[in-house]
Amino acid sequence: MLSILGNANEDGTIDMKDVEYTESIILGSGNPTRFADATGDNSIDMLDVTKTELISLGKAKELTLVDGVGRQVNVALPVKNIIPTDYRTTETLLALGTGDMIVGVDRAFHERMDEFGLLDLPEVAVHGKSVDYEMVLTLKPDIVLLPLSQAENAEDIAKNLPNTAVVSMGLSSQKTIDSDLTTMGFVLGKEKEANELISWMQRYEDLVSEQTRDLKSDDMPTFYYEYMSGGDENWWVITPEDPSAGKVAEGAGGHNIAAGLAGTSVEVDPEWIIVKNPDFMFADLMKGFDSGPGKTEEDMENLLAKVLSGRPGFERVNAVKNNNVYLVDRDVIGGPRWVIGRIYFAKCMHPELFEDINPEEIHKEYLKKFHNLEVSGTWVYPLPE
Template sequence: MDKNVRITGAIVSLCFIFLSPTGYAEETTLPSDTVTIVDGTGESVDVSRPVMRIVSITSRTSEIICALDAGERIVGRDSYSIFPKSLEDVPVVAGSSYTPNVELILGLEPDLVIADSMLSDDYRQRIEDAGIPVIVETSWDPAAVATVVSHLGIVLDEEDRAGEIIGFIEQYHDIVEERCADLEEEDKPVVFFEWSQPYHSGASGTLFHNLTVASGGINVVGDEPAKYPTGSPEWLAKRDPDIILRLVSSTEDLTVEMMEEARDEILSRPGLSSVKAVEDDRAHILSSPVTTGVRSIIGELYLAKWFHPDFFEDIDPEEVHEELIQELFGQKLEGVYVYP
C-alpha cells in the first residue's frame, strides 16, 4: 500500500506532502475524497475527488491533463489550448488566463478551474465565490514542471502516469545538467531571449532566465531590476549578446514561413548589424509549446545544443520530441517548433 495512504478503522484519509514555494514540506490530511494542493501562488486549494469536469485556461496545463490520460475531462479551454487536436472540440471560455469569460466558465459547472499566473485575483475570487476551486500554477520550466505534473496526477488520481511523465522529463534534464555542470563562465554564450514584443525579455526568476541558465547560457538581462524589462536597439547593442532567441506564440499552427519571417525581422533591425548574434547569424525562433509545460524539456535540449553543439552532438531534440509526443499522447509529431 502507498505510504501516503493511511487507514484507521473505517476512516480513510490521504496524506500528501508537497513542497511549498519556499521549499519547505507541507503536510495535509483530509478525507479520502478531498486533497489539498499548495499551488504556485502559495494558496492552499481543497479539491474534491473525483474531478470529472475541468476548465483549463492555460495551454501548458491542458497538455499535462491530456498526457495524464484525462483529456476527456476538459470541458472548457483557452484559445491557446490547441494540442492535442482533440481539444479543438472543447468550448473556448478564455482568450488566455488573462482574459477569462467567467460567466461561460461558471455555466460549464466545472469541478476545478486551472490557470496560470496571468489570472487576476479578482477573476480568481469570482470563480471561487461560486464554490469552484481554482489552482494557479506559475512554474513551467523542466526543473519545476514536475511539481505541476505531480499535483495534477494526485488531483486526477493518475499518480502512476504522472510518475512516468516526470521520469521522461528528468531523464533528459539530468543529461543537460550533467554536461553543463562544469562549464566556465567564459565558455557560456551570452543570450538575449525575446518574447511578446521587440526587445522585451525576462530577468532572473522568469522562465526565459531559467531555461537559458539551465542550458548553459548567461541571460544578458538576468540582473535587470525589472522582472520583464523592455529595451531598445541601443540597449541591446551595448549588451552585445552572442545569441538571440525569440519566442513566438499563436492560436494556430506555426509554419516555416512564419518563423523565417520572425527571424529575418530580427536580423534586419536597424542598430543591430554589429551585434555578435547578428554578425554570426545566431538567431533562433522557438514556439511557445516547446518552452513550457511537459514539452519545456524539448526547448531546453534545443537551447543546450545551440549553445554547446560539441557537448550535445549525440542528442537530436527533434527525435526526443517525436518520442515524447508518441509516449505521452500516442501521436506522431507534426508541425514546426523551431527555426532554424
Template sequence: VSKYTLEDPTYFPEYRGKANLGSTWAPDYEQAAAVRPDAVFLYATISQSSCDEIEETLSSIDPGIRFFRFDSYRPTAYADEVRTMGALLGKEEGAERFLAFHGSVMDTVAGRIASIPADERVSVYLENWDDYKSAGNGSGYDEKIGLAGGRNIFADTAVEYPAVDPEAVISRNPDVIVKIVGAGELVFGGYGDDDPAPFEEVTRAIEDRPVWDRIDAVRDGRVHVIHSDVIGGPEYFIGVAYMAKWFYPDLFPDLDPRAVHQQYLSEFQRLDYDLEEHGAFVYPV
C-alpha cells in the same frame, strides 16, 4: 476548456466541441457556471490577480467548486506540479514515467554544462514576440536560458519581462540571439502550420536591424528562432534541449531535440503527428 485550447485542434483534438470558457483575462462566467464543474484549474503565479478574481467569482456562484493552481512552465516547480496533477487524476504511475523521460533530457544537459565556469558561458539575448522585449531576473525564460547553459545578458534586470534599448543589446554583445514566435504579431508556425518561411523572415529582420551587424551573434550566424509551443509552457524541456545544442554544439553532437519532441508527442500526448512532415518550431532546423 479555454479558448486557446479550442484554437489548437491539432494538438488538442479531444476537446473539439467542448464549452469555450474564454481566457484567464476574459473569462466567460456564464459558460463556466453552465457546465457545473467539480474543479477549476488556474495559474498559480502568472496573472495572479485575474485568477484570484475568477476563483472568487466562481466560488460565489458555486461554493462547492474546488480550485487548483498550477503554472506548468516554471522549471523549479514543474516536477512537483506533475506529481500533484498525477495524484489528483489518479495517474501517479504515468506522472513518474513522464518525469523519468523529462529528467533524462534535463540531466543530460545539466551534466554536460556543469563544468563550464559561469563567466565562460555563452551570453544570450532572448527576445519574445514583441520586439525588444526580453527576460529579466526571476522570469521563466531567464531560468530556461540558465538550464541550457546560457548567460542571460539582461539577468541583472529586476523586471521579469523588460523592454530593452536596442543600443543596450549591441553594447552587451551577445554570443547567441534567441527569438520567440507564436504569439502577438508573430502568430505562425507550431502544430497547425508547416511553413518555415516566416521563421527565416524573422531571422533576416533581426540581422538587418541598424548596426546589429556589430553583434557577435549576428556576425557568426547564431540567431535562432523558436516557437513558444516548445519553450513557453509545459514542453519547455524540448526548448532547453534546442538551446543547449545551439549554445554548445560541440558538447551535444548526439542530442536530437526533434527526437525528444517526437517521443513526447507520440508516447505522452498520444498524437499521430510526424514532425518530419508537419509543423514548424525552430529555425535554422
C-alpha cells in the same frame, strides 16, 4: 512537493507513513509540518490522523490542496470534470491522460494547439481571463484551473463559481511544473502518469547538466533572449528571473546578458544590446508568428528575416555577424516541453557537446509518448547543426 494537507512527512504521496508521522507529532516525538493538519483547522490531532488515513486508503470524500499562491482549496473526490483556463495548462493535463475529464477550454487552446484535439469542447475563457461563468456552471466542473498569471483574480472567480474548486497552478512553468504535477496527479488519480512525465523531463534535464557540467565560465557564450519577437515590442529582454522562459535558458551553458536586471521581462534600449554584443540571440515567438505545426523551414527563414529587419546597428552584433540568431517557438519552452527548449538552447550554443543528440527527435518522442501524436512543423529555426 505534494501540496496536499495530509502529506505529513512531506514526501511525494499520502500513505500510512503519513498516518504514523501525524501520530508521532501528537505524541510529541515528531516535528509538526505544514501539511500535517489534514483537516485544515489549525490543530494537529486525531481528526487529522483519521482524515489522512481516509486519503491514503482512497476513501476520503474531499481533500485540501494548497495551490500555487498558497490558497487552501477544498476539492470534492473523486474528481470527474475539469476546466483548464490556460492552453499550456491544458497540454500538461492531456499529457497525464485526462482528455476524457476536460469539459471546457480557453479560446487560445483552439487557436494555438488544435493539433491536440478537443475541438468540439466549448470555450469558457480567454487565457485565464474573461471567464464565462454561465457556461462553466452549465458544465459543472469539479475543478477550474487558473494560470498563476491570473492568481490575483482567483477569489473573485471562485465567488462566481459556487461548489467549484478554483485552483491557481503553474503547470506551464519550468519553475513549478514538477511540484504542481505531483499535486494534480494525486488529486486527479493520475499519480503513475505524473511520475512518468516528471521522470521523462528529469532524464533530459540531467542529460543537459551532464553534457555541460565541465564548462568553465569563460567557455560559456553570452546570449540575448528577446521577449515576444516579431511584434511591435522589439526591445524587451527575458531575464533569468522569468519562471518559464528565463529559467529554461538557464543551465544551457550560456550567460544571459539580462542577468541582474530587475523583473522577468524588461524594456531595454537597442544600443544597450549592441554594447553588450551577445554571441547568440534567441527570438521568443510567443503568439504564434507563423511558427510551429505545419510550418516549413522556408516559412521560418522568411520569419527570421522579418524579425531581424529594422534593427540598425545589429549587423555589428556577434550573434548576427556569425549567424547565431535563432527563432524559438514558446510551445517548446512551456509545459512539459520546457526541457526540449533547454536542449535546443544548449545545442545551439554548444553543438560539439550535443553532436549525437537530436532535439527534434526528442520532441517527436514527447508528442508520441504522451499524446500519441505525429505532428510535422518547425518550432526552432535554424536547426542547430
